[in-house]
Amino acid sequence: MSKKEKVKYKEKINWKKEVSLLPGYVIVLIWIVFTAAFLIWILGASLSTTKEIFSGAVFKFESGFHWENYANAWVGNDVASYFMNSLLYSVVSCTCVILISAPAAYVLSRFTFLGNKPIKTSLILAMSIPEVMIIMPIYALTAELHIRGRILLILLYIFIRVPFTTTYLLNFFASLSRSYEEAAAIDGCTPAKTFWKIMLPLVQPAIITVTIFNFLSVWNEFFMALIFASSTDTMPVGVGLLQIVNSMRYTGDYGGLFAAVIIVFLPTFLLYIFLSEKIIAGVTGGGVKG
Amino acid sequence: MKKNKGFIICFTLPCVLTLLIMYLYPVIRTVVMSFFGIESVTADFSDWTFNGVDNYLRLFGSATYIRAMQNMLLIWVIGGIATLSIGLLFAVILTSGIRFKKFFRAAIYLPNVISAVALATMWIQYVYNQDYGMLTRILGFFGITGINWLGTDLKFWAMLIAFVFGAVGYYMLIFISGIERIPSDLYEAATIDGANKVQQFASITLPLLKSIFKTNITFWSVNCITFFLWSRMFSSVSTEASTVVPVVYLYDVVFGTKGNVQRDAGAGAAIGVTLAIFVALVYFITNRLIKDDDLEF
Numbered sequence: 001m002s003k004k005e006k007v008k009y010k011e012k013i014n015w016k017k018e019v020s021l022l023p024g025y026v027i028v029l030i031w032i033v034f035t036a037a038f039l040i041w042i043l044g045a046s047l048s049t050t051k052e053i054f055s056g057a058v059f060k061f062e063s064g065f066h067w068e069n070y071a072n073a074w075v076g077n078d079v080a081s082y083f084m085n086s087l088l089y090s091v092v093s094c095t096c097v098i099l100i101s102a103p104a105a106y107v108l109s110r111f112t113f114l115g116n117k118p119i120k121t122s123l124i125l126a127m128s129i130p131e132v133m134i135i136m137p138i139y140a141l142t143a144e145l146h147i148r149g150r151i152l153l154i155l156l157y158i159f160i161r162v163p164f165t166t167t168y169l170l171n172f173f174a175s176l177s178r179s180y181e182e183a184a185a186i187d188g189c190t191p192a193k194t195f196w197k198i199m200l201p202l203v204q205p206a207i208i209t210v211t212i213f214n215f216l217s218v219w220n221e222f223f224m225a226l227i228f229a230s231s232t233d234t235m236p237v238g239v240g241l242l243q244i245v246n247s248m249r250y251t252g253d254y255g256g257l258f259a260a261v262i263i264v265f266l267p268t269f270l271l272y273i274f275l276s277e278k279i280i281a282g283v284t285g286g287g288v289k290g
Numbered sequence: 291m292k293k294n295k296g297f298i299i300c301f302t303l304p305c306v307l308t309l310l311i312m313y314l315y316p317v318i319r320t321v322v323m324s325f326f327g328i329e330s331v332t333a334d335f336s337d338w339t340f341n342g343v344d345n346y347l348r349l350f351g352s353a354t355y356i357r358a359m360q361n362m363l364l365i366w367v368i369g370g371i372a373t374l375s376i377g378l379l380f381a382v383i384l385t386s387g388i389r390f391k392k393f394f395r396a397a398i399y400l401p402n403v404i405s406a407v408a409l410a411t412m413w414i415q416y417v418y419n420q421d422y423g424m425l426t427r428i429l430g431f432f433g434i435t436g437i438n439w440l441g442t443d444l445k446f447w448a449m450l451i452a453f454v455f456g457a458v459g460y461y462m463l464i465f466i467s468g469i470e471r472i473p474s475d476l477y478e479a480a481t482i483d484g485a486n487k488v489q490q491f492a493s494i495t496l497p498l499l500k501s502i503f504k505t506n507i508t509f510w511s512v513n514c515i516t517f518f519l520w521s522r523m524f525s526s527v528s529t530e531a532s533t534v535v536p537v538v539y540l541y542d543v544v545f546g547t548k549g550n551v552q553r554d555a556g557a558g559a560a561i562g563v564t565l566a567i568f569v570a571l572v573y574f575i576t577n578r579l580i581k582d583d584d585l586e587f
Contacts (some may be wrong), residue, residue, distance in 0.1 A: 017387070020431060024383035031380075032397045057420050077337050084389055104305030107298050119306060126313040132537055132562040134316035136323065136331050136544060136555060141316075143332045159312035166305055191297045220405045222519045225538075226544050238407040245411055246526055257415065263406040271318065272403045276396040279403065284467035285458065 022076045022232040046070070053254050073235035073244075078232060079260050082240030085229075086151065089236055090218040093157035094211050097165050100158065102207065106195055107168035110181075118168070127161040131223055139227065150234050158222055161214045168213075170208040173199065200278045212275060219268055311584035318428075326537045331544050331555040355561075356536045365450060365535070366514040373461055374506055381465035382491065395466070399459035406456065410523035414440065414450040440524070445532045449524040457513065461506050466540035468502035469495060504580045511572040515565040537562050566576065 004014055041130075047065045052058060069119040071179040073079045142152055176199065222238040229235045235243065244260050272279060324337040349355050363569055380398055384391050401409055411475035417424045425439060439448045472495065480490045518537040525533045529542055544558035 001330075021388055023385060024386055024388055027397070028380065028383055028388070028394050029374075032394065035397060035400065038412060038416060041424070046415070050396040054421055056427075058422075072347055084431070091547035095370060100308065103301035107301040111294065111298055119302065119309070122313075123305075126309055128569075129313060129317060130512065130565055131319050132540055133428060133566050134313060134517065136558055136562070137319035139545075140319075140332050145474050154362075156312075159308050162308045162312070163303060192295060192300070195301075216403055217298075220403075220407075222407060223516075227541075232565070238405055241405070241407045241411060242523070243524065245523075252417070257411070261408045261411050261415075265404040268403050268405065272391065272400065276399075277392070280395065280463060283399075283463050 014253045042258050042261060046255065046256055046262045050252060050254040053258075065257055069255040070263070073256045073260040073263060077244050077247075077256060077260055078094075078240065079237075079244075079263050082235050082237045083263065085150070086219055086236040086238075087232060089153055089157055090215050092154050093161065093218055096154075097161045097214055098207060098211065101162055101165035102169060102200060103195065103202075104173060105166045106173045106199055107167065109170045109173040110167070110176075120167075123163045125169050127167065131160075135224070137226065142228075148228075148230075153228055153234065153236070154227065156228065159219045160186070160224070161217065165210050165214060168210045169203065169206055171201045176202055209278055212271065212279060213282060215271070216268055216279075240264075261273045311422070318558045320562050323556060326556050329553050331558070334553065335362050341556075345554075345556045346564070349557055349564070351367075354529075354534060355539055356538045357531050358536045361446065361533065362514060362517060362535050364446075365453070365517060366511065366571070369450050369454050369457075369498045369514070370507070370510050371507040372450075373457050373510065374503075375459050376454070377461035377506075378465050380462045382495070383464075383467045385466060395501070396461055402459045406519050407523065409456055410452065410520055413455075414523065417452075418448055432466040442532050444528070445524060449520050449533055453517075453520045461510070464502060464506055464509075465499065468499050472498050500580050502527055504576050507576050508569075508573050511569050515569055532549070533578075536565055 002026060040096055045053050046069055047061065047067065048058050048069075049063060052060070052062070074083075106120075108120060138156070142148065147155070179196055180198050180202070181191075183200055185191075189197070219236075220238065221236070225236050225239045226242075229239055232240075232243070241260060241264050244257060248254070248257055302501075323338075325340065325342060327341045327344065328338050361472060384395055388394070417423075420426055420438060420440075426437070427433075429435065438444065466574045476494050477490055480494060485493070516537060517535045518541070521535045521538045522534045522541075529538055540558045540561045543552070546553070
């Protein structure tokens with residue numbers, strides 16, 4: 001069945017139209033081939049020795065695949081520690097953000113009360129405030145309160161994602177039918193229980209999308225991590241990689257460097273391969289205001 | 291309704307507290323700090339000395355900061371024109387009825403989801419490498435050799451190209467969503483009247499994308515004032531004049547670890563305020579210049 005459809009589809013190629021689109025194909029393909037070439041080269045280099053990289057023999061693999069580059073990077077260059085930190089930061093902060101934002105988004109979108117409008121406006125304003133405007137007082141405040149180490153970065157990542165997450169969820173809660181709450185109220189369900197048991201599960205798709213965005217953002221965050229992760233044990237992958245690049249000058253282990261690059265970019269890359277449609281729909285849905 | 295009151299407060303309180311602690315208080319304190327002479331960012335309030343607009347005057351009298359602002363404006367103008375036009379070009383190509391649209395779109399957006407540190411490392415250590423780099427090879431094929439992409443002269447442009455490459459995908463997505471909202475009967479009518487593709491683009495697509503341009507210009511401006519990572523990666527040892535940008539300068543005077551830089555948290559706060567005002571101005575001006583209330587479709 002599917003084969004037959006395929007044949008029929010092929011017959012419909014309008015060559016005249018395809019030829020008129022040719023310049024478009026060429027431009028897009030050049031861009032994509034360039035992207036692919038450099039990703040594949042990095043992958044090849046991560047499995048080669050430094051000598052092979054410099055002699056331009058990356059894809060010959062004359063001395064075999066050097067998987068030990070990955071082992072060296074993982075253990076020797078502390079990538080394991082950076083990776084686990086990033087994982088901890090992203091998982092904990094993504095969960096906590098939802099716990100703060102979902103209830104707030106629910107109440108803000110479905111109840112009218114004094115201060116509702118100002119809070120919504122402040123959330124949008126907060127999203128457009130550049131980090132440089134808040135970083136110094138936060139630094140002073142956390143130093144004064146003696147908050148430091150991993151917990152500090154987790155807290156900051158939670159707070160920094162709250163405005164976006166809440167605003168994103170607002171529309172989804174607003175679009176739900178009132179009859180759910182009415183039915184729950186008649187059955188004697190408290191508002192809080194209605195939220196956790198009925199309303200929250202209904203917006204699950206939106207929560208998944210916003211969590212993907214939060215994960216990508218926290219995983220790739222660099223500026224705050226550079227300022228607040230002062231010791232090697234608390235560094236996430238971004239700052240860790242910078243550390244590796246800087247120490248390269250002394251070690252000269254290029255294979256290990258490229259292996260580290262691959263390890264850092266693989267989690268978000270894999271996530272993207274499986275969820276690209278959802279991510280792209282989320283970007284255009286959240287980015288454009290009518 | 292009374293029962294609901296406690297519930298509403300419980301549910302919104304964490305969010306409101308976040309706004310107050312993470313945004314309201316720091317913004318006010320940063321603005322106040324910018325009018326005081328403060329050496330260390332953790333200095334007690336009693337150590338602050340009021341000095342009016344001195345911080346701002348000192349900043350604009352500093353050669354490094356002027357250079358940083360110039361670099362930022364170059365990135366904003368030239369990088370902006372490049373990113374938005376390439377993004378628009380791709381958006382037009384991908385919405386022209388091309389095959390494999392979804393794959394192309396996903397591939398062009400890809401650099402936006404991978405860690406920018408990894409991306410910058412790939413550019414610096416591979417594409418621009420003088421021994422085995424991709425550009426060196428390609429140019430060598432055409433007989434051009436000996437270009438040091440990471441030398442003082444070309445470093446800024448090398449950084450800008452890499453940055454634009456990573457940024458294009460996002461703006462492309464926004465343009466695509468704008469183009470897809472334009473009703474197709476407009477194009478059909480234009481085709482019947484004999485307008486070619488270029489005329490259609492100039493008289494239908496561009497005017498109807500006005501509000502999308504406004505969105506993209508605002509996003510791009512925010513992106514430019516927070517420009518930090520790429521500059522840091524391209525001069526990772528110490529700040530260099532060729533790649534310095536305001537946030538790098540701020541990082542050096544506030545959190546810098548090198549001995550030769552005078553600590554100056556007051557100046558840092560003034561930089562933050564200057565940048566915020568820059569974005570607000572851009573937003574205000576684009577809103578004035580591009581009015582979208584006359585469009586209806």
